[in-house]
Amino acid sequence: MALRSRESTGRTGNRTPVKERLLHVATRLFARHGFEGTSVQDIVDAAGVTKGAMYHYYGSKDDLLYEVYHQVLSMQLSHLDEIAAGPGTAEQRLREAAADVVRTSLDNLDDMIVFFRSLHMLPDDKQVQVRAERRRYHDKFKALVEEGVAAGTFRADISADIVVHYFLSVVNQLGSWYRPDGPLSPAEVGDLFTELLIGGLATR
Amino acid sequence: MALRSRESTGRTGNRTPVKERLLHVATRLFARHGFEGTSVQDIVDAAGVTKGAMYHYYGSKDDLLYEVYHQVLSMQLSHLDEIAAGPGTAEQRLREAAADVVRTSLDNLDDMIVFFRSLHMLPDDKQVQVRAERRRYHDKFKALVEEGVAAGTFRADISADIVVHYFLSVVNQLGSWYRPDGPLSPAEVGDLFTELLIGGLATR
Amino acid sequence: MALRSRESTGRTGNRTPVKERLLHVATRLFARHGFEGTSVQDIVDAAGVTKGAMYHYYGSKDDLLYEVYHQVLSMQLSHLDEIAAGPGTAEQRLREAAADVVRTSLDNLDDMIVFFRSLHMLPDDKQVQVRAERRRYHDKFKALVEEGVAAGTFRADISADIVVHYFLSVVNQLGSWYRPDGPLSPAEVGDLFTELLIGGLATR
Amino acid sequence: MALRSRESTGRTGNRTPVKERLLHVATRLFARHGFEGTSVQDIVDAAGVTKGAMYHYYGSKDDLLYEVYHQVLSMQLSHLDEIAAGPGTAEQRLREAAADVVRTSLDNLDDMIVFFRSLHMLPDDKQVQVRAERRRYHDKFKALVEEGVAAGTFRADISADIVVHYFLSVVNQLGSWYRPDGPLSPAEVGDLFTELLIGGLATR
DNA sequence: AATGAATGAGCTTTCATTCAT
DNA sequence: TATGAATGAAAGCTCATTCAT
The missing domain is CATH 1.10.10.60 (Homeodomain-like)
Structure with a gap:
């Protein structure tokens, strides 16, 4: 044998x-x-x-946590880069971006949960790195909103910064209520939340 | 002496x-x-x-954490009870409720931060208690949305549950970006976010 | 019982x-x-x-080590202060001081062994404190030598600094050879070493 | 290529x-x-x-430490053998030996520092080997002192053993105060310390 | 001759909690 | 009502050493 x-x-x-x-x-x-x-x-x-x-x-337990963060973040950032640089109106691209960040977050729900619960436990220098990456995502997303405002598609009386904080809050909290065995698929949630966002932004 | x-x-x-x-x-x-x-x-x-x-x-460190939760939650719940039972259309009362939960959360930002970061560290029995209280808040809020849908004010193609998850996510994340020394007051943030919510819900 | x-x-x-x-x-x-x-x-x-x-x-294992140092050092320093301020010629007081530092070191041999073997393992800030205390001892001892040189009792062609390094080296190494159960008492060693020091310093 | x-x-x-x-x-x-x-x-x-x-x-980390010891020790031992067997009075040869051990120690200061700080960390069998080599050095040095006593050059009231402990202490502590970038060269320190030793030993 | 992944035992330190007073 | 000495379990991390390649 x-x-x-x-x-x-x-x-x-x-x-x-x-x-x-x-x-x-x-x-x-x-x-x-x-x-x-x-x-x-x-x-x-x-x-x-x-x-x-x-x-x-890994150099430390912190390192491990950082890696979890880093992997999802950089994937989402590269998606956003692609979408923003792609074709379509500002609204079309914002819809795509919004749906994507919801969908990929739900596809990596464990990572998101860890991410938003544990960020504050990282040592300062690592937190700075992570925040910088998140800031880049925020800014890129915000640019899309501003494009739509400039085009007259979105209302101009709410600052783009606030809008991004608003929507990314929704994304960041997905882990607190979404259950993979629930009635909605990641893509469906992405579409519904995109609807709510765009509806809130639209000029009447 | x-x-x-x-x-x-x-x-x-x-x-x-x-x-x-x-x-x-x-x-x-x-x-x-x-x-x-x-x-x-x-x-x-x-x-x-x-x-x-x-x-x-206090019986334990956990007890202390639970008390932090409990105090803000029960205040917000009593506010919501009052608002829901008050006068006005569903939209008017939802506006009031949305603005209130944002405002009171920002007024007690430390508690909110603790709340949403540390809930998972409580022993199971205490977590169950807290979740039950949150569930009651969620359901009461959802009832207001459903009222508006029934009245034809709000779109019917997005389940009220999803809408509540959506908006309470925004509330729960306030601690991650709001800075008391920033340009917006709690009330202003409450108004803007209420606008975004109602806009997203409105039938065209 | x-x-x-x-x-x-x-x-x-x-x-x-x-x-x-x-x-x-x-x-x-x-x-x-x-x-x-x-x-x-x-x-x-x-x-x-x-x-x-x-x-x-104790705050740490280091703290414990520091305390060992500190106790003997401060005792010896206070002895030296007393002797230097006392009566007698420079030679008489230097004899007393030399005999005392040998005797007290042998009376606390464990501490001395620890001291000179482990100093370098303390964190920097604690090392600095210890070095400052040792420096004060060195300087006080050196002043006695210089007095004797000024009085013409001791040879002037060897710097007092070098003499102090020379003699304190002898003291610091006591732990490497002295055995309490050997033939010489601490006082006897003190007297002999004092003889060798004074002989080496004397003008002919 | x-x-x-x-x-x-x-x-x-x-x-x-x-x-x-x-x-x-x-x-x-x-x-x-x-x-x-x-x-x-x-x-x-x-x-x-x-x-x-x-x-x-190397078989182990200890092995490495032992090698450091061994190299300097055997060099100094062979120097001493040569000097002791050489020409000159006992005083002349003791002067040479004293100056040499100071000089070579300063020339290999790192090794000396390691030696006297870490000896006690070696496993027992290796410590025994090292101590035996040191003992041989001690005894050879002591023989020179005894020669001088027999010749009437050195005082007879201090045992040669004590004298050797005294002077080798000085040598062993060089690392604790000597700085290569200080004012004195290794040879100069050797001469001064030799003076202090011979002066202390001399009959009046 | 040299690599580097992996071990396993050991380390210092932290901390919620208890309890005699 | 409050103290603070003491516990005991667990934590993150280090490191000399081994071994298949």
């Missing part, structure tokens, strides 16, 4: 490389029990490795 | 009764450094008492 | 107050196994308390 | 053979941050290799 080969893809869960596995289980645990409610021991146990292994790949 | 009386209102800062003082400083510290980032020692130091005193008034 | 009363002075070693007991056993352990070779667990086990108790009295 | 040869003296800083480079950087790091304050990772990083390489050449 042949010995189980070491690179087995069996159910021991050793499929994926250690580094990614760690990030994956950490995300799940952070979302379930919070950042401070999850110990490094919990993470490495769930990943089937030892602490030393984790510290081989 | 008279001894300094213990209940002195003098410069030791011991003005308010110990119990309230503890809740007050706890709220501030939780908002600044997070629930888990604040130690019982921090709290009692800031309140100028010792641990024993805190455990005399 | 009567229960053993809690404030027993029995051989459980709980005689002295916890705070002093901790300092005492820490000194002994640091001297035997080095600062980094001694764990906080070792210390509290030897003192018969728990870690929490230690951190109640 | 020729491949870059591996033993290149190029800008990678890989000039010296790995084994010596490791010893060299280890000495420097031990002197700067202490033995326990220096991790194997620190050493191999500074040497530009990996841990595996270090464990290929």
